[in-house]
Amino acid sequence: MDERARIPVTLPRDNPTTSYWQDPPDASIADLRSTPVLPPTADTVIIGSGITGAATAWHLLQLNPLKSQSVVMLEARQACSGATGRNGGHTKAASYRSFPAHAAKYGVEMACQIARLELANILAVHAFARDHSIPCDLNACDTVDVVYDPVQWEEAKVSVAAMREALGEGDPAAEYALYSTDEMREKFYVHDGVFAGKTEKVCGGVGYFAGSISGYLFTVGVLKMCLDRGLNLQTGTPATELVRQQDGKWAINTPRGRIISNRVVLATNGYTAALVPEFQGVLVPFRGQITAHRPGTALPERGCLPTTYSFIYEKGYEYMVPRPKGSKFEGDIIMGGGLVRAPDDELDEFGTTDDTTLNETISKYLRDTTPRYFGPDWGEDDPAGRIRREWTGIMGHSPDGFPFVGEMPGRPGLWVSCSFQGHGMVLCWMSSKGLVEMMEGRDGDELASWFPSVFRVTKERLEQRFQGRL
Missing domain, CATH: 3.30.9.10 (D-Amino Acid Oxidase, subunit A, domain 2)
Structure with missing residues (x-):
């Protein structure tokens, strides 16, 4: 396993197998570039257009209904062409299977909090699809x-x-x-x-x-709602390098140019180590x-x-x-x-x-x-x-079987929500909600009451060694 975990992680590859859910891809959004050239600056750049990226954009833009902030989303391939558009569509927690291990290692209270979050995530996704009439085969x-x-x-x-x-x-x-x-x-x-x-x-x-739900159709629906609220989506635009500037802002390099942003959100799941070396061998x-x-x-x-x-x-x-x-x-x-x-x-x-x-x-x-x-x-x-x-x-x-959510230790302005263990349809939405609460400075008792602390990215978790799926 050590040898497999050391394989350098790459960006998403061209010409993936054709997903059942993306045949055909959404005509209006699959290859969308909201503007013909990349904007030079943004308040927030989100990398990745799956359910995590879409949910993060939605929660951010909901806070600013008058479009007072600029949010740019970069996608290496077509919109929602990664794991979200390629999964089985199962909104299923199976919390009882992991509950004893969580209780033994982290305590019964934490095990209960994780189980409640998983169910809350399912209910939130279902409710959002119904309330906004997203045609996603719910x-x-x-x-x-x-x-x-x-x-x-x-x-x-x-x-x-x-x-x-x-x-x-x-x-x-x-x-x-x-x-x-x-x-x-x-x-x-x-x-x-x-x-x-x-x-x-x-x-x-x-x-x-x-x-069950079509994760692809659901996420496309959320992205379209975000576009109506000012999201700038740039498909076919992989982020190739992140560089922190002397003024504390981030430069995101792409084959089409550079964007300078106050903060960056990595919604890149299994590809995250291609941009952040700390995840190599940790997020596999x-x-x-x-x-x-x-x-x-x-x-x-x-x-x-x-x-x-x-x-x-x-x-x-x-x-x-x-x-x-x-x-x-x-x-x-x-x-x-x-x-x-x-x-x-x-x-x-x-x-x-x-x-x-x-x-x-x-x-x-x-x-x-x-x-x-x-x-x-x-x-x-x-x-x-x-x-x-x-x-x-x-x-x-990840080594402990939990997502990494929060601000990267020692890297102000670089935020992540990734590593969902194939369990994203019952973790991503609420993880993104928790992430935006942290980003907006509301990281207090209310968030701690429902968001598991074991999901937070920490220096100690980044030092763990991956030994296989849990």
Whole structure:
């Protein structure tokens, strides 16, 4: 892992695999340059146009409805062409799976705060999409974790009980349902599976609130609202260097010129170390892979299943998002994960920023997941073929499994919100809100009441050694 973590992080690459969500890209915003030349100065420059960059711009511009500040956003490729536009669209926290580890290491109070923030993030994203009528295929629904590993099934029951006790009766963040093996088969159409000749039996399941959304369409909607409030978006404009000036301002160099800004926000996730050397070997890129399956002929509801899924087995998992009714390609099954099925326990997926290619071993595995998990309830493949699309995307992982949010130690005016562990749809929005509170000088008791201190970027966290995904 040390060798993979030392690979120099690059800027986003040209010609990435075509994401299911970006086919076609939004005609009005994908290649937008709000002005034909870069403005020479700005109050704030945001680097990155995914959900973190868009949310940060929105929260900043909301504070200045009369457009009294200038905000410029730089994007290396097309708008929202990074992880947000390439993920599975799952707004799912699965907080019970991490709660015991968080409680043991950071205390029960911190574990509760993290769980509440994750749920609050999901609810905030859903509410924003509804309130602003963003057409992003929002599907607020329950999810179910199908557990095939008996050890993890026992751990899940203990974790759910611990959350209920710690958070208190009636707390929405502790609302879970436990399902028996028979209930899982009857309610959710899942079956025992076979992998590498070994039968993996359904042990039980955990149900709770989650949902799905097109992260791409949602973020494009937020960006358009920001443009109406004065955001200057510059696509095809990678930031190549950050230089702090003698007067304390920042020079952001790009192939199209230089911008001088009072402050810079890095919403660059897995690519962050390409601009800030302190993150090399600490915030490590990690490539994920996803397939879109046409629904099998026997799948109930023609694939528009009422819940989303995760399939949890020894050492790994897949997640599954059925496309809801009324969406483009309704009934398609989005399946991501499968990384531990790759040779060398997914090691080659660390340290790479190459989203221009697929890992064929993972491709083969993911293509076969749906008939294996659903068995006879899958039926025959669609006459057009099982797989509609395959693509990859670059995530960012930290040594402790938390985001880095705040002002860089020793670098006044340089702010970051990055490293979301593939969990961005339940962390990015509220992390950006917390970041803007810090940037605007409202970093007090109110923020501390809901924003986990373990998310803040500190010198100590930057000195940690990355040893793999948590």
